[in-house]
Each structure stands twice: as structure tokens, then as C-alpha cells.
Amino acid sequence: MAADRPVPERLLVVDDNVDAADSLALVLALGGADVRVAYNGPDALRVFDDEVISVAFIDLGMPGMHGVEVARQLRARDVSGLVTLVALTGSGEPEDIAEALQAGFDHHVLKPAGVDELLAAMRRSR
Amino acid sequence: MRHDEADSVDRSLRILIVDDQAIVREGLAAVVSAHGMTVVGEAGDGESAVAMFRTLRPDVAIVDLRMRPMDGAEVTRAIREEDRAARVVVLTTYDTDEEIFLALQAGAASYLLKSVDSDRLVETIRGVHAGRKMIAPEIASRLADHVASAALTPRQQEVLEALAEGKSNQETADALYISEGTVKAHVKAILAKLGARDRTQAIMIGVRRGLLRRVPE
Numbered sequence: 001m002a003a004d005r006p007v008p009e010r011l012l013v014v015d016d017n018v019d020a021a022d023s024l025a026l027v028l029a030l031g032g033a034d035v036r037v038a039y040n041g042p043d044a045l046r047v048f049d050d051e052v053i054s055v056a057f058i059d060l061g062m063p064g065m066h067g068v069e070v071a072r073q074l075r076a077r078d079v080s081g082l083v084t085l086v087a088l089t090g091s092g093e094p095e096d097i098a099e100a101l102q103a104g105f106d107h108h109v110l111k112p113a114g115v116d117e118l119l120a121a122m123r124r125s126r
Numbered sequence: 127m128r129h130d131e132a133d134s135v136d137r138s139l140r141i142l143i144v145d146d147q148a149i150v151r152e153g154l155a156a157v158v159s160a161h162g163m164t165v166v167g168e169a170g171d172g173e174s175a176v177a178m179f180r181t182l183r184p185d186v187a188i189v190d191l192r193m194r195p196m197d198g199a200e201v202t203r204a205i206r207e208e209d210r211a212a213r214v215v216v217l218t219t220y221d222t223d224e225e226i227f228l229a230l231q232a233g234a235a236s237y238l239l240k241s242v243d244s245d246r247l248v249e250t251i252r253g254v255h256a257g258r259k260m261i262a263p264e265i266a267s268r269l270a271d272h273v274a275s276a277a278l279t280p281r282q283q284e285v286l287e288a289l290a291e292g293k294s295n296q297e298t299a300d301a302l303y304i305s306e307g308t309v310k311a312h313v314k315a316i317l318a319k320l321g322a323r324d325r326t327q328a329i330m331i332g333v334r335r336g337l338l339r340r341v342p343e
Contacts, residue, residue, distance in 0.1 A: 019147060019192065022219040026240040027153030030247065115152050 010034045010052060011122075014044040014070060015059035015088065020111075024057060027115055041065025041073075048074055048083075055084045055122050059111075060100060068103040075104035086121045088113065139163040139255055142184035144175040144201060145217070146193045154188060154217075157244045158251065172196025176204045179212070186251050191218035191229060199225075199232040206233035213254045217242070224321070226269055231335065236260035278319060278337065285312040290329045290338050 011033045015021035018039055025035040036051060038044035041064060047053070056074060060067035071085050087100040087108040097108050107121040141163050143154050148170070155165045166182045169175035172193055179187060187205060191198035202214045216234040218225065226237050235254040238247065253260040261269070278286060281302075288298040295313070299306040313325065320335075322328035332338040 018219075022240055023145075023147035023150045026217075026219075026242075027149050029241055030153050030157050030244045032243070035241075112148060115149060115156060 009054045010036065012036045012038065012044065012047055012051075012053045012056040014038045014041070014056060014062070014067070016040055016062045016064075017059070020059075024113075024118070028118070031115075031119065041067075041070040044070055045073055045077070048077060053083055055086060057086045057088055057109075057118070058105075059088045060096065061090055068099055071100070071103045071105050084122070086118075139186065139251065140166045140182070140184045141251065142167045142169065142175070142178055142182060142187040144169045144172070144187060144193075144198070145190035146170050147190075150190065154247075157247060161244075161248045163248075163251070172198075172201040172204075175201050176208070179205045180208055183209070186213045186215060186255050188215045188217055188251070189234075191216050191225060199228045199234075202229060202232040202234050213257075215250055215254055215260075226265060228334070230261075230269070237262075237265055278316060282312050282316050282319070283337065285309060286316055286328065286332050286337060289313070289316075289325050290332065 011028050013021050013025045013028070013035060014037075015024070016039055021037050021039060025037045028035045036047050036053070038047050041062060044056070044058070048056070058067045058070050058074075062070070067087060071087070074083065074085060084107070085105045087097075087105040088111050089096055089100065089108050090111050092110045100108055107124060109117050109121050139158075141158050143151050143158075143165060145151050145154070151168045151170070155168065158165055166184050167178040169178050173196055175187070175189065176196075189198045189201050189205075193201070196204075198216050198218065202216060205212045205214060212233070214234045215236040215238060216229040217238050217240060218229075219240040229237050236250050236259065238250060242250075250260045284302055285298055288301060293301065295306050295309045299309045302309070313328075317323070317325075317328055320328050320331045322331050329338065
């Protein structure tokens with residue numbers, strides 16, 4: 001992974017499961033990225049307003065603001081149109097994935113995701 | 127040291143990775159392997175980690191702090207009881223003073239936050255293997271503040287020991303030739319410094335921090 005390190009960029013991880021969010025953030029940071037973490041939708045929107053985020057990994061099954069709604073709002077705020085949204089899904093059900101893509105996600109990854117899958121989802125956006 | 131010599135040294139470094147999140151184990155393994163080190167084992171919980179350490183005898187163990195039921199500080203302590211020379215790097219997202227304090231007191235040689243980048247991680251592993259304590263300046267500074275603010279005075283230490291022996295305020299006052307009111311004031315200060323809600327918890331924290339030599343009966 002380190003030998004194949006991506007160009008440093010700012011990523012956002014959004015997940016209400018603190019341990020899962022921080023673990024994903026660590027792995028992405030070890031890969032050379034600058035990572036921000038939010039544990040709920042409103043915090044994710046605040047980070048997105050304040051920082052230039054190139055890729056956001058968003059858990060769908062969050063209480064309060066669901067991941068699909070977070071994606072809709074991020075997409076609406078993304079004036080540059082350059083952000084890549086990756087849905088982290090627990091079920092992998094076709095209808096969930098279809099709803100995610102319709103809401104503005106570019107890719108989806110089934111949890112628990114491996115490092116290679118996550119990096120592949122990032123690379124597909126370039 | 128020439129570059130090829132450094133590679134040769136790193137190749138011989140045997141690493142044990144302990145984290146309850148599979149993706150973290152995978153990510154850490156990828157980084158240390160890419161730097162020529164050998165991952166000899168990966169454990170997803172504390173008990174497995176201690177068993178693996180006993181069998182594999184790695185040069186350095188990287189241990190997540192927040193795990194259940196056995197947390198990283200307990201794993202560190204158990205590993206160090208197996209081998210006093212064991213090198214442990216504690217890795218965590220959480221950076222409360224108390225957690226840093228407990229991890230280092232358990233015998234960790236380094237305390238890294240999970241915002242660490244791969245260069246810093248590798249540098250830390252090498253330094254710890256060489257026998258150095260690798261504590262980031264900002265953490266060292268906070269640790270010093272924490273120790274200074276939490277240090278008991280000699281008299282407070284005596285009162286804490288009396289509490290651990292089960293003495294009442296009056297018995298403590300008689301033993302130390304001070305008034306009961308003064309004992310109460312010392313107890314209040316001890317609770318505040320140790321962050322304890324009552325006497326029992328103060329004694330438990332005292333044992334954990336090594337202020338009391340053994341668990342009172």
C-alpha cells in the first residue's frame with residue numbers, strides 16, 4: 001500500500017460507529033491521505049463547507065441524517081462537481097445500492113471493506 | 127548506516143499487530159511489510175495477542191488501546207510481564223491524559239495517535255526496537271503536566287495509605303497526629319487529584335498507578 005501511495009489529498013470519512021470511522025481514517029492516512037472524520041451527517045456537512053474534500057466515504061445506516069441524505073446535501077453543495085462520494089453499505093441489497101447511486105453516490109463498497117477495495121473505489125473516480 | 131544496512135536491519139524486525147478492526151490490521155501490515163519488516167502475527171483481541179506474543183516473541187508489538195474485553199493497556203502489561211524487555215507501541219484515536227498515562231505506565235514504549243502517517247509509524251517502530259521511548263513532544267508535555275498536577279504531597283500519600291488500610295478519618299488523624307478536619311481536607315484533595323468519586327475508587331486508582339503497593343485486603 002505504502003509503495004503504491006496515492007497523491008496526498010483530503011478525504012472525509014462519515015460513520016456513526018466511532019471505531020469503524022477512526023479505523024478507516026487510520027488506514028487512509030497510512031496510505032498518505034489527509035483525512036477528516038465526522039460521526040454524523042450534520043458534522044460531515046460542516047467539514048465539507050470548511051474544507052476542500054476530494055473523496056467522501058459515507059456510511060449509509062446512520063441514525064438521524066441517513067447516509068443517502070448526507071450524499072444529497074453534499075452533492076448540492078459541491079459547486080466544483082469534483083467530489084467523489086463512496087457509499088459504505090452493510091446490506092449490499094440492489095435497491096439500497098440503486099437508491100445510493102440515485103442520491104449522488106459514485107460508488108459503493110460493502111462493509112467491512114478491505115484496503116484494496118477502498119483504494120480501488122478512490123481510483124475509479126480519477 | 128547505509129541504506130542496504132537499514133534494509134537488512136528492518137527485514138529482521140518481527141512485528142505483532144493487535145487490533146480488533148480487521149481493516150486496521152490489514153493497513154498496518156501493508157505498511158510495515160512495504161518497509162521490509164515481517165509481520166509474524168495478527169491478533170483481533172487481547173487474549174490472542176498475549177498468547178501470540180508468548181509463542182512468537184516478536185521484536186515489536188503494535189497494540190490498539192481500545193479493545194474489549196481486554197484493553198490495550200492490559201495487553202501491554204501482560205506482555206511486559208511475559209518479557210520485561212518487550213517493546214510495545216500503543217496506537218489509539220483517543221488521547222485523554224488518563225489513557226496516555228495508563229498506557230505508558232503499563233510499559234508501552236510509545237503512544238501513537240491514529241492520525242499517524244506511515245513514515246512516523248515506521249520511524250517509531252525502529253526507535254522503539256532500538257530501545258528508545260518514542261513519545262511525541264506534545265504528548266510528553268501533557269504527560270508532564272498531568273503528573274505534576276496529579277502528584278500527591280507526602281502527607282496526602284500517607285492519608286491514601288491509611289485509607290487503603292481501612293482506617294476511618296479519626297483513626298487516620300490519630301495515627302498521623304493531625305485533626306480529623308485536616309484528614310477530611312486531605313481526602314478531598316486526594317479525590318480531586320486522582321479524579322476519584324469516592325474513597326474506594328481513590329484506592330483502586332492508587333493501586334493502578336502504583337501509589338499503593340498492593341491491593342488492600
